[in-house]
Amino acid sequence: MRRTFQTVAAGVVCSAALAAPTAVPAQAQTSAPAQGHRAPHWELKDTGASGVRFRGLSAVGRDTAWVAGTKGTVLRTTDGGTSWRDVSPPGAGELEFRDIEAFDARRAVVLAIGEGEASRVYRTDDGGASWTESFRNTDAKAFYDCLTFFDHRHGLAMSDPVDGRFRILSTADGGRSWKVLPSAGMPAALDGEAGFAASGQCLVASGPSDVWLATGGGARARVLHSRDRGLTWTAAETPIPAGDPAKGVFALAFRDRTHGLAVGGDYRPGQTSAQAAARTADGGRTWQPAAEPPPAYRSGAAWLPHSRTTALAVGPTGTDVTADGGRTWRTVDTGSYDTVDCASGPTCWAAGEQGRVARLER
Template sequence: MSFAGLCAVVVAASLAVPATAGAETARGGPEWRLTPTGTDARFRGLAAVSERTAWLAGSGGTVLRTTNGGRTWQNVAPSDATGLEFRDIEAFDAKRAVVLAIGEGEASRAYSTSDGGRTWTLGFKNDDPKAFYDCMTFFDSRHGLAMSDPVDGRFRIISTKDAGRTWRVLPSKGMPEALPGEFAFAASGQCLVSHGKKDVWLATGGASRSRVFHSGDRGRTWTVADTPLPSSETQGVFSVAFRDSRHGVAVGGDYRPGQPSPNAAATTNDGGRTWQLADRPPAEYRSGAAWPGWARTVALAVGPTGSDLTFTSGRTWTRFDTGSFDTVDCTPDGDCWAAGEKGRAARLLV
């Protein structure tokens, strides 16, 4: 479908979305095609590789992979992962992936595979009881970062240069001090994201202000900027997504069911130095965001109460689906997948 045609059907579909949640898809517009996974795990980790290949990571130590567009999913979890909470996964093709488990102390771990999940290498097991790892990102198939909530007053960053087989803690002197109560939300694997060879962003909440940190040197030094999204123990920036080194969106809100989430989206056009509230944000809390690559101004946002599209680089959003998802990811070619509670996984059809 052409970009102009997609715009038209989304506008028409937005007028047809029921006022109450329950309908999966607005008729006539883009739609999520559910791909049954055979599990009730909650998937907050998702890596879209292509139209045919995607990886999921979720509760109960679950890792799934499809290589046929979601017709079937294979359980490829590490053998010792039972009970772990996987919240992020990065995949480079059908064979190579790195998965992150969250939690206090040794519950935070990173595994890597190079044979499609038949075998895994435990590359990192947290040995600091004060650390709690949330998210992970990769610049290429070898170089990546993962982040922990503040340890001794600063967010902690670990890095890998060998596709997750080994990790080291980066010096903290280049990281600004955290605010009292500040942390990141491990809700979609998108509180730490990168674009290009060196740029990386870290999104936060929990404190008096929600903020986005930025590093232009792969995590060695950072700057930080306030965002206009509300912040509290249950509010903040849950996900950031960048189409290039300057243009990005931030989404979030209050994750508690039934709570209002006004002003839950913002945009930047200067790499995250400043953020502006969306003119028409999603109506409710959103935990994940992605740029599909159909056109420079198009982005997606998802959450437990629905999915939204923007054709204005995040300034205005239109809901097109009311199904529940926690995370969304798109390939450079524009193949998009979403995943969430009760084993839900889907491909986007336009």
């Protein structure tokens, strides 16, 4: 979203254990296990990048993860966060990276946000040793927020509305080239409606052709859904508060084509977010509010691998867990994170301000 937001687990984790109130705050690196056992918790990894805010995150596995953030920064670890390599694209210091999608330890695609030519896409095939700029926006009215991939070849990127409709980019060669899709199948945007470049999760895919787009800033917070890789879309309203440029759905997470989560609220510090989460069981056609939502704005969400009921939500004031598919949430950590991602390993990572990156441990 332009102007309003531009600046501003090892093993299958047991649902009950993760929801336990004894989880360790994110500020603590490690402590002595209680009776030889600890609840799952975030363990901070030293990135050496305290001046960078990481809103882009891609978890490849327990050992490998990529993060992208301010000052054109991209870091990669291949040893579980023990060390991080600065693999930032040369000359990108003025860019704001907000999303990164990695296929493995060598191949990744990263998105820079902003108006006009500030919106760019880069791809690497050698672990960040070199990058190719594969897209640079030339339309002053466009502002790209997020990207997602269906597989190693097919992906989409989305822009805030241009001429009254969200704009979609498409790639069929893994991000090496992009084209703007026709807008005829896109519903008209609401007045003031846009996406939030908060966590790289305002555009998410599941399966070979389904993709969802999260919105805010308009009179209603909506989720748009396409079944054909972005050619045609339908829109559904959510119960997450809207009606203000700072409010709406900030992140989506789908564990399959039908079951999804939406989180958001009001990103302004100190503002209440009474209904910060919703869920769907019909592919996004309808959304139900969480009976017990997170207590504050949340900007990122992810399902735990191999779980049908457990997911995480993160934001500047903490991490919440649901063990019942999004019906109820419980805060388990008070550390600040902007985004969260899980890999099939299974492993989960989180990232945020002041160079913070953590891996879920148990």
